[in-house]
Amino acid sequence: MERFADKSETMMGKKLPKLMRQLLDNVNYLGKSDQELIKKAYVFANIAHEEQLRKSGEPYINHPIAVAKILADLRLDKESIAAGLLHDVLEDSEINPDLIAKEFGQNVLNLVDGVSKLDQIEYSENKNTQAASFRKMMLAMVEDIRVILIKLSDRLHNIQTLDALDKNKQKKIARETLDIYAPIANRLGIYHMKRALETAAFQHAYPFRQKILSNALKRRTSHQKKILRTITSRLRKNLEQAHINAEIQSRKKDLYSIYKKMKNRKLPFDQIIDVYGVRIIVEQVEECYQVLGLVHQIYKPIMDKFNDYIAIPRINGYQSLHTSLLGPGGTPIEVQIRTKAMNRVAESGIAAHWKYKTANEDDVPPQIKAREWLATIQEIQGATHPEEFLESIKVDLYPDKVYVFTPKGKILRLPVNSTCVDFAYAVHTDVGNSCIGAKIDRQQVPLRTVIESGQTVEIITTKRSNPDPSWLNFIATAKARLNIRNYLKNLNTSETIALGKRLFDHALTMLGKKQRNISRKQLKNFLDDLGFSDNNDLYRSIGTGDKNPILMAQILLGESESDDAIKEDNPLCIKGTEGVSVSFPKCCTPIPGDTIIGHLSKQRGLVVHRRNCRHVSSFIKDASRWIGVEWDENIEHSLSTDIKVNVMHKPGSLAEVASTIADKGCNVEQVTIDNEHEDETIDLLFSIQAKNRLALADVMREIKKMKTVIKISRRLH
Numbered sequence: 001m002e003r004f005a006d007k008s009e010t011m012m013g014k015k016l017p018k019l020m021r022q023l024l025d026n027v028n029y030l031g032k033s034d035q036e037l038i039k040k041a042y043v044f045a046n047i048a049h050e051e052q053l054r055k056s057g058e059p060y061i062n063h064p065i066a067v068a069k070i071l072a073d074l075r076l077d078k079e080s081i082a083a084g085l086l087h088d089v090l091e092d093s094e095i096n097p098d099l100i101a102k103e104f105g106q107n108v109l110n111l112v113d114g115v116s117k118l119d120q121i122e123y124s125e126n127k128n129t130q131a132a133s134f135r136k137m138m139l140a141m142v143e144d145i146r147v148i149l150i151k152l153s154d155r156l157h158n159i160q161t162l163d164a165l166d167k168n169k170q171k172k173i174a175r176e177t178l179d180i181y182a183p184i185a186n187r188l189g190i191y192h193m194k195r196a197l198e199t200a201a202f203q204h205a206y207p208f209r210q211k212i213l214s215n216a217l218k219r220r221t222s223h224q225k226k227i228l229r230t231i232t233s234r235l236r237k238n239l240e241q242a243h244i245n246a247e248i249q250s251r252k253k254d255l256y257s258i259y260k261k262m263k264n265r266k267l268p269f270d271q272i273i274d275v276y277g278v279r280i281i282v283e284q285v286e287e288c289y290q291v292l293g294l295v296h297q298i299y300k301p302i303m304d305k306f307n308d309y310i311a312i313p314r315i316n317g318y319q320s321l322h323t324s325l326l327g328p329g330g331t332p333i334e335v336q337i338r339t340k341a342m343n344r345v346a347e348s349g350i351a352a353h354w355k356y357k358t359a360n361e362d363d364v365p366p367q368i369k370a371r372e373w374l375a376t377i378q379e380i381q382g383a384t385h386p387e388e389f390l391e392s393i394k395v396d397l398y399p400d401k402v403y404v405f406t407p408k409g410k411i412l413r414l415p416v417n418s419t420c421v422d423f424a425y426a427v428h429t430d431v432g433n434s435c436i437g438a439k440i441d442r443q444q445v446p447l448r449t450v451i452e453s454g455q456t457v458e459i460i461t462t463k464r465s466n467p468d469p470s471w472l473n474f475i476a477t478a479k480a481r482l483n484i485r486n487y488l489k490n491l492n493t494s495e496t497i498a499l500g501k502r503l504f505d506h507a508l509t510m511l512g513k514k515q516r517n518i519s520r521k522q523l524k525n526f527l528d529d530l531g532f533s534d535n536n537d538l539y540r541s542i543g544t545g546d547k548n549p550i551l552m553a554q555i556l557l558g559e560s561e562s563d564d565a566i567k568e569d570n571p572l573c574i575k576g577t578e579g580v581s582v583s584f585p586k587c588c589t590p591i592p593g594d595t596i597i598g599h600l601s602k603q604r605g606l607v608v609h610r611r612n613c614r615h616v617s618s619f620i621k622d623a624s625r626w627i628g629v630e631w632d633e634n635i636e637h638s639l640s641t642d643i644k645v646n647v648m649h650k651p652g653s654l655a656e657v658a659s660t661i662a663d664k665g666c667n668v669e670q671v672t673i674d675n676e677h678e679d680e681t682i683d684l685l686f687s688i689q690a691k692n693r694l695a696l697a698d699v700m701r702e703i704k705k706m707k708t709v710i711k712i713s714r715r716l717h
Helices: 002-012 018-026 032-048 062-073 078-086 097-104 106-119 127-143 145-160 167-187 191-205 207-241 255-265 269-273 285-298 340-351 365-380 386-397 420-427 429-433 469-473 478-490 493-510 520-529 535-543 549-557 614-618 620-625 653-663 693-704
Strands: 247-251 276-282 300-308 321-326 332-339 401-405 411-415 435-440 443-445 457-461 582-584 596-601 605-610 626-628 639-648 668-676 681-690 709-714
Touching (some): 018 032, 032 062, 032 078, 032 097, 062 078, 078 097, 078 145, 097 106, 106 145, 145 167, 167 191, 191 207, 191 255, 191 340, 207 255, 207 276, 207 285, 255 269, 276 340, 285 321, 332 340, 411 420, 420 429, 420 435, 420 478, 429 435, 429 478, 469 478, 493 535, 493 549, 520 535, 535 549, 549 596, 639 653, 639 693, 653 681, 653 693, 693 709
Parallel strands (some): 276 332, 582 605
Antiparallel strands (some): 300 321, 321 332, 435 443, 435 457, 596 605, 596 626, 639 681
């Protein structure tokens, strides 16, 4: 260690190399003493790595300097940048933790040690291993969020210099970056880093696709520039006339963003690329709304394509007005309007106006949102299994949110498909644990009702109520799931049995029976058939959420089935319905992959509907009979569903569509002509058998390619 001390004193007096001088220029926002600490960290890192080379053959010290420069671009503090320079020394040199603590302080050591531990995490294709690794990374971030900022910077420079590695390693690192690191950067609101990670990773993860899209984009660039010049020129002229000082930027589309939109929306390249992006940056918030009115006067707005992320920021704190307009010749234009401060936050996220404190009145929205997220991670990190933890966090890493109001006007953000129970737990754990009902926009609804943006949700509670195990069938959020499971886990055996008995008795009452009116022989046969040793064994299974009380009651009563529904003969399609009559009605013909809900009918048994079926809303008055259901994971056979195809009224059109369906391995059960139109097209209604939504989507894509086909859709009767 004395060697380091002696050598460092000598090097501190020498002229710094060009890269390090550039770094010090970048940290001119820090004081002189802070810059001296960074210079000292460089000296120690340089000594530690002096004989080491990267795979490319360049000196290894270039890498930590590059990492520190990225951190400096984020305008982070002296400790973060010093740790960026030292982040590899514990793994690759003789420097030990004591020396770092002595020379740079405990905070820098904690950061370096945190990054070193993350470096030991191996990305794996194995789900369980990957989940465990991901858990370690998230929990390291909870300890000090600067650890993940240093790791993101380390990954960014590594992904930008991958060419020296073999192709397999390039692909593995690139996909890991797209799966984990880019979403984390996005969740923290650091958009410029997210874009840089995705751009570099896309090139190595999917080189062929990247090359094709890049070439296609180049061919369109010159044409796009002309249209953008026309748009920006007209906008600038009108802004000047309104005396609004604004900066107009034309937004370049990222290749990976284009690729994701093509993949997710199933759209061709031309439809994605023909949308032009413009960003208008002003000084004050009031001017954002003035500019919005102005651009709507210049170009017609597209209905339902406006979002006010200033009033209701995104989950990561992002703020901006988004509107879509019809530009010259009907060209779609996407316009973002924000202030300079919002733009700085949009690019740097949590790192904007960096102040690393646990609570600060000057915190910007991304810092507040990130800390809320980290608090959630800390709360659910006790989940029973790493895979469950991974799935819980992914809900937030890939945010797709709805924004709803409490009765007092507070805005809550929840994942899409959240229910009233999820909302209750988002308000407070105690509210979730004691909820018995809900109102949406003052109308009473079942707790399982899926909430939508803009609604006002009110939760009805009572002190005597407890979580219902059946809620686990339909909730969407990690917080709700964890709290319900914790409640059930903490029940002792007698409480579990008591809960199960109460739920089972209630289910029987709903079906018009009392347990005292059921013969002992009937009850014994029921328990024997389902493998329960006695009544308490049944109640325990219901109390822990393993069995649905209403389904169990229906099996016991052996209620009859309907003739006008499509019955499931033998194969099991719905989880946990062994021994229950399950039917799939003709009104919506659900198939595996559809979002579904079950209705318990005295005549029909369990009737499974698609969530968007018209009958779901009509049965709200009988809400107690609706239960959350899930498809079984191992369905081997096909189910019937209906598609409507609008085709040109030409000879052979019907046969051509039917042949395409058969070629994709689906049976056609029935064909009818549903409607004839004045434009010489007809609607053909096909009843076909499909294994799942993916198989059906494959068939529909093939049909859509046909020249005679105008439109195709799923049919809801």
